[in-house]
Amino acid sequence: MKNKFTAIMVLTVSLTMLLMLVCGSAQGKTGTHFPSKDITFLIGNAPGGANDLTARALIPAMEKALGRNVIPVNLEGANGAVAAIKMARDPADGHEILIHSQSLIMMQYTGQPDVNIKNYQPIIEVAEDIPAVTVAADAKWKDLKEFISYARSNPRKVKVATSGAGSVWHIAGVKLEKATGVQFSFIPYQGGGAKSSVAVASHEVDATTTSAAEVKPLVDSGKLKVLAVLSDERHPLYPNIPTAKELGIDVSYPVWRGIFCRKGAPAEAVKALHDAIKAAIESEGYRKFMETSGFPIKYRGTEEFTKMVQQEDEFHKALLTELGLKISDPR
């Protein structure tokens, strides 16, 4: 009886070791080839939001290019910080990617010290979201110049809706202030850009510098009008609206959306991901989706995007300090 038991034990152990050996060698073989398993696509926001929809629009073409499944995982919480923190703790093998925007940089300084931009490898920029200086359709200002000169002679009287202190749309308004030397009174509205545009349409505030895509429905309803967009080029949704730069006001603040992986991922994994996502950006499905949603497609390669993220980090750190919104340092 005892012998039989020992025999079974030996057999089990040796079989397990054999299996491990086989697995090990199998992994060794495919390890040089990325991806060796399915890709997890982390989305730090609820399904249906701009980040979520953008990520999901990329996935079909990415899967084709990579030959693996790309599984979207919505990990909500703390405006995307929870997902970012998870990725920084997971293995740096490139099999987990994250979609994020400027807010990944800003949250380091606004109370999320566990997020450190140095833990993330920028892969590619996929889209932009452009702030639009928007007022009520029946507002007295005909164009951006009139609006600014009114704001200049009435400091702190013009109320501008943002989606929260230290949000990207607030920073867009601050950049407009700085470029023109005026002072607005910023009023925060939690819970997305639609709230800000509703506040303008109901005449609770005078203007907003929220997303051009977000104000579109109320512009179509004849409740709002866009005075200018804060980007280098005109916006596809508003071909007749000038950029601020065209009007001689030097301010541009495109909110970028890009894909990151954990820092330290093998170079060939970053390259494979970049190529797959680039193919996805160029796909018909992505182009069509971006057209309806009103986000201009914007491509920046790994090198260019990495450099920009670094510059953006320095810029936002300085600006948030100046505004008194910087309350933490990344650790």
Next chain:
Amino acid sequence: MANLLGLYTSGLGLVFKPDVILFTFAGTFLGIIIGALPGLTAVMGVAILIPLTYGLSAEVALMALLGVYCGAVYGGSISATLLSIPGTPAAVMTTMDAHPMAKKGEAGRALGLATVCSFIGGALSVIALSVSAPLIANFALKFTSIELFSIAIFGLSIMAYVAPGSSVLKAFVSGIFGLLIATIGLDPMSAYPRFTFGRPELITGVEFISAMIGLFGLGEALSQVEARAVVAEVQTALGRIIPRWDDMKRIIGTMLRSTVIGTIIGAIPGTGATIASIVSYGQEKRISKHPERFGTGCPEGIAASETANNACTGGAMIPLLSLGIPGDSVTALLVGAFMIHGLRPGPLLFTERPDLVSAIFLGMFVANVFMLILGLGGARLFAMILKIPKDLLNTLVIALCFVGSYAIRNSVFDMEVMLAFGALGYAFRKAGIPDAPLVLALILGPMMESNLRRTLALCDGNVVTFLQAFTQHPIAGVTMLATVALLLSPLIIRRRSTAPQRIRAEDRISGKG
């Protein structure tokens, strides 16, 4: 005229196709199940299913999602009735009366009333939607920060009245606890984290659904485990499901008023079915001749909550279709669903795709009919829950509490939140403190705070300007007057009443009806 009629008939061809009907049915069915499971809400149901509708045509996808929406708002009442756990936050007020009624052995009556009221609320609100969406686009824009603040205050003032069988003082203890917990998270004006103890998960505040599941679900299960040895078995009789005619006659007024309240609140951006049912319940209790019966299992309570939360579904679609702005969090997700199919909800949809707008009206109505059929037909099946032995049921409920709170955002932290609130709920039950006011405060606290502080900022921090603002905003002014009346009415009643009546009045205040 022909054009106007076309808005209602041009979608017939789109809706009455076998696949569209099938998906509407499947959506409604799934929605009811999602709603009935604690932790899975209408928002989550729609969110999970949006990616699955990528491959479908626009009308099939939208009908399926609208079915989920209508079904889930209703489904919450099933677990509220049978388990005393609101399946969705919108069913919080349903729990107040539906569960006591079920405990009295009238589970069938409670389920039947909830189903019929949900149907009436949902169906009438769809009619309101189809009539008003093309006409009154501006309505949603009348509600600015000061109006939302007034609605939140009105909702909070109900706090003292929603708790049956306990004193006003204890209700306030519970409510103020809730208000304190509601301050956790980012400061609404300066975005500075408050009471987060360095936990990134707390930046956006305590996850409300985990708190609710812990408080109602785990708290109730724990105290049942304890009480089991003492209390006799709860009656498991189901009784008649289809509501009796005299029940219907009794609640017809409540249903109509609650439909109006639900539709209006649904149409206000930034509110939703939960707030609609709270306000409606409070309103009905305020005008009722027998407010002391609320919370003990009275049909009016079920009707007020269930009619209003389902009336919200049609209401929330009004600003979405007329202005392109979502009325609540589910319709906010629907914007994404529209966009996937290359559509932009808003006024242009009426000229670009009138057939689709028409199909939405018709499809939502059809979903409500399916909801009625499934609800009444399935009541016997749902009520099998009551036949499960109590020990097994409590274990299942506790397991469901864990799964549900984890599922909200795949977070172990939310399970910890649920556990903490479960302990709190148990302690509250021991001390005889009602838990409903805490939940109300958790929902309404952030809404009250951010809108109050925003209004103050808009008034440059000047209190005089702030008070004057109420005269310039009639909706806010009237709501505030109603709140004051609600808070003072017990005092006035007490002063006017003679000695024997005084006892009754005091009973009413303490809710010992």
